Amino acid sequence: MPTTETDEHKTLRSAVAALGKRHGPAYDREALWSEAAKLGYLGVNLPEAYGGGGGGISELSIVLEELGAAGCPLLMLVVSPAICGTVIARFGTDAQKQHWLPGLADGTRLMAFGITEPDAGSNSHRITTTAHRDGADWILTGRKVFISGVDIADATLIVGRTEDARTGRLKPCLFIVPRDAPGFTRHPIDMELHAVEKQFELVLDDVRLPPDALVGDEDAGLLQLFAGLNPERIMTAAFAIGMGRHALAKAVAYARDRTVWTTPIGAHQAIAHPLAQAHIDLELARLMMQKAAHLYDTGDDMGAGEAANMAKYAAGEACVKAVDQAVHTLGGNGLTREYGLASLITAARVARIAPVSREMILNYVSHQTLGLPKSY
Numbered sequence: 473m474p475t476t477e478t479d480e481h482k483t484l485r486s487a488v489a490a491l492g493k494r495h496g497p498a499y500d501r502e503a504l505w506s507e508a509a510k511l512g513y514l515g516v517n518l519p520e521a522y523g524g525g526g527g528g529i530s531e532l533s534i535v536l537e538e539l540g541a542a543g544c545p546l547l548m549l550v551v552s553p554a555i556c557g558t559v560i561a562r563f564g565t566d567a568q569k570q571h572w573l574p575g576l577a578d579g580t581r582l583m584a585f586g587i588t589e590p591d592a593g594s595n596s597h598r599i600t601t602t603a604h605r606d607g608a609d610w611i612l613t614g615r616k617v618f619i620s621g622v623d624i625a626d627a628t629l630i631v632g633r634t635e636d637a638r639t640g641r642l643k644p645c646l647f648i649v650p651r652d653a654p655g656f657t658r659h660p661i662d663m664e665l666h667a668v669e670k671q672f673e674l675v676l677d678d679v680r681l682p683p684d685a686l687v688g689d690e691d692a693g694l695l696q697l698f699a700g701l702n703p704e705r706i707m708t709a710a711f712a713i714g715m716g717r718h719a720l721a722k723a724v725a726y727a728r729d730r731t732v733w734t735t736p737i738g739a740h741q742a743i744a745h746p747l748a749q750a751h752i753d754l755e756l757a758r759l760m761m762q763k764a765a766h767l768y769d770t771g772d773d774m775g776a777g778e779a780a781n782m783a784k785y786a787a788g789e790a791c792v793k794a795v796d797q798a799v800h801t802l803g804g805n806g807l808t809r810e811y812g813l814a815s816l817i818t819a820a821r822v823a824r825i826a827p828v829s830r831e832m833i834l835n836y837v838s839h840q841t842l843g844l845p846k847s848y
């Protein structure tokens with residue numbers, strides 16, 4: 473694994489940073505999405521044969537991090553090209569690839585992803601969204617919660633399970649559910665979150681789907697699911713690092729200038745050191761994110777799993793701390809709308825909770841890496 477960034481990656485980073493700077497925190501999601509699409513950034517991880525850039529999650533995470541650092545993160549990058557695009561590219565039929573990938577790559581189509589359920593939460597082994605066959609068709613029934621961007625997505629990739637899973641173990645199956653499928657309804661959740669993408673509660677009431685709605689093999693199970701979930705964790709790390717950098721940059725600019733005694737407040741170590749620590753934490757989180765992306769892109773799904781979890785953990789924590797310290801650095805101004813930091817306090821917490829919470833990652837490392845016994 474390269475320990476420094478390649479020239480190609482540096483070039484991509486600075487080009488995306490320039491795009492982010494042009495749009496900034498007051499960005500119009502659609503305008504930014506379509507410009508990023510035209511520049512080829514949205515599908516940078518998808519196969520060239522389907523209009524993508526032929527790169528990997530390493531490149532896509534650079535795109536998201538830099539947009540986030542400019543204050544204009546595109547949350548749907550975590551979902552549409554990273555999870556859905558990856559799963560379809562790896563496990564879809566030729567027809568599904570032809571149908572979805574060119575649109576996901578050029579940004580004209582968008583896909584949401586739904587796994588979380590009200591009665592399962594972090595315990596995805598308990599999901600009850602169920603698919604059964606009716607002739608050649610599938611009938612899907614269940615509920616989902618906190619699903620992002622369903623209103624702007626052409627379809628949602630829904631994680632269900634087949635009815636005949638007798639062992640009770642998770643046997644996930646992935647279904648593409650079009651936005652307007654009969655029986656598929658959505659209700660926006662009133663989130664205390666300042667974001668351009670909304671979260672929804674979904675009801676799937678006997679949604680009839682054609683045979684080719686199933687992505688991948690009915691029995692391939694966890695392998696297929698984690699093909700999408702590892703990129704999601706890596707991309708959430710990119711989202712968090714971008715947001716943390718954005719907050720930190722605002723705080724540093726303020727601390728260089730704001731003077732209430734004889735020197736700018738940034739000269740006081742009580743202000744400078746926590747900002748320096750925040751920078752170090754973000755840099756370290758990025759290193760782990762790059763490792764995870766590299767492992768994933770080179771086909772090491774197992775190695776990527778552990779690294780992606782650790783990267784998401786480190787980035788979530790670094791982001792929360794950076795935002796907290798940035799708000800504090802601005803004193804009263806940290807809580808004004810004008811400086812745009814207070815709303816990040818809530819937004820930063822998303823990276824600690826989703827797509828897998830801090831505690832569930834600590835559980836994973838306790839059990840899988842350290843071999844400690846389970847409490848549940």
Ligand SMILES: Cc1cc2nc3c(=O)[nH]c(=O)nc-3n(C[C@H](O)[C@H](O)[C@H](O)COP(=O)(O)OP(=O)(O)OC[C@H]3O[C@@H](n4cnc5c(N)ncnc54)[C@H](O)[C@@H]3O)c2cc1C
Pocket residue numbers: 551585586587588589592593594595617618619620621665671822825826827828829830831832835848
């Ligand atoms: C803004 C936002 C966007 C989201 N977008 C999507 C999306 O697009 N698609 C999607 O599928 N989901 C999405 N989610 C859902 C997200 O993945 C879940 O919120 C997350 O997995 C946690 O599940 P939960 O909210 O049910 O919490 P719970 O599982 O109820 O957990 C509550 C608390 O208990 C802790 N806890 C639970 N079990 C244990 C344990 N065994 N040991 C220690 N602690 C434990 C957790 O860490 C957490 O702190 C989104 C969430 C948010 C906030």
